[in-house]
Amino acid sequence: MLSSIEEKRKPIHLKSKLRKRNPKMVKGRKWILKQHFSGEPKIDDFELVEEELPELKNGEIMFRSLYISVDPYQKPFSASNPVPSTMIGSSVAVVEKSKHKGFPEGAGIVLYAGWVERGIVNPDEKLSFLGGTWKYPKIKGLSPSMMLGACGMPGLTAYFGLLRVCEPKSGETVVVSGAAGAVGSMVGQIAKIKGAKTIGFTGSDEKVKTLKDIGFDYAFNYKKISVEDALKESAPQGVDCYFDNVGGDMSTSVLQNMAQGGRVSVCGAISTYNGGKPSKCVDLLPLFLFTELKIEGFVVGRWEKEHEAGLRELARWINEGKLKAEETVVEGFENTPQAFLGLFDGSNTGKMVVKV
Known part of the structure; x- marks a missing residue:
């Protein structure tokens, strides 16, 4: 069953014209929403920015996203945010550096920090109306991307x-x-x-x-x-x-x-x-x-305290073959806006994610 799920996760390859990052510097990249949407979303509504990340403070972690989630709700809910600002959304990530005892280096996390490739957050702070940062249980046979879709x-x-x-x-x-x-x-x-x-x-x-x-x-x-x-x-x-x-x-x-x-x-x-x-x-x-x-x-978010129990039941149904988890995977953080636009023209079947 699980192998058949993986076979359906066919990446979509999109072209990018962005410059390569300087590997000698610890930098973070994120997508900024430059202006509120007027009608259909457009590529010009977004801008990819790069910034040097500061030293960690006590209680903070540095994360690197593995998959970014694009969802229809991000369009209407972004309207209440000031612009320019980081585009809202969630990602499944790994903790690269940590000054928080509850989130050690190497831990797998889901967080609502937006369309961010690498960044710094305080896991104790609520980042969005949907939640903050939480460690996801590693479930045998499931891709981490499932924490943004079928189990997210x-x-x-x-x-x-x-x-x-x-x-x-x-x-x-x-x-x-x-x-x-x-x-x-x-x-x-x-x-x-x-x-x-x-x-x-x-x-x-x-x-x-x-x-x-x-x-x-x-x-x-x-x-x-x-x-x-x-x-x-x-x-x-x-x-x-x-x-x-x-x-x-x-x-x-x-x-x-x-x-x-x-x-x-x-x-x-x-x-x-x-x-x-x-x-x-x-x-x-x-x-x-x-x-x-x-x-x-x-x-x-109404049922936030029950999310882990729901996640585990969903994962059990997947492993038992009762649930089939469809995914559409877009390759490359640079292509996050293109993936988002695809939600509105029917490009996805099941969950649309961006593989960073």
Whole structure:
């Protein structure tokens, strides 16, 4: 099982015109967001900067990132940060130098320091609304990149967002939008583990095949079939749980097909991030009333104290062959912005990461 996962991790090679670093100096590189996004993200919104790192203070560590995570949430959430500033995000890294007893040299860590190749942080400080710095347990057979995907923020988002918000029961019908993405692909598989019927919407025939390969009962290319027609075929009795990654017109259509007492977990709205029209769900308020729907948004940091327990269960399911972890790997820290842009044109299947 694990070898098949590794075979799917085919790196994408992109060209770079950056100068080589001077190996004699301890320098850090990071990507700066020069200006807030206007419409679709552009390469010109970013700048790669290099700086000489200072001496460590007591309680600090120097880290070197192994993989950088690019995620759709980084676009809307970066809007509240001043510019220019380090682009937000997480990475899986190794501790190179340490003046912190809890984080020895060589330790593997996950941290929310942003798009940073090498830098210095105080692990006791919270770096982001999603968390700070934590040591991840080394689990045999799993790539460290999994701590950014199936066993990281996307996997935990799927795990807690589905199980704690939607609470699917065996035999119920679960619909997932953005189903071939890092979160959506995990949601469908977790729902299957819990005995639910799963329906996924995605944007290409290739991704439809991927969803069926990982166990979705139904998968539809929304560009070729309307949501209404797809649900007439796959959920004639209505939708019990809807895990929403997309928003917009797709969500309006699914909400109109919810079953009595349905639950909706609002995780994201990627269809609106580049200026798309928001859902007209406010027009459905009478429907919500009489079908007694529960609609709840969430941020995965709500369950921060339970993250390690969730991670270990996700890892167990992967090792048991119950979860298949899809990854799209982009080679080279210099290509982080290109990878980020790829999230919005459907370049990724599963989790998109940058191999530093």
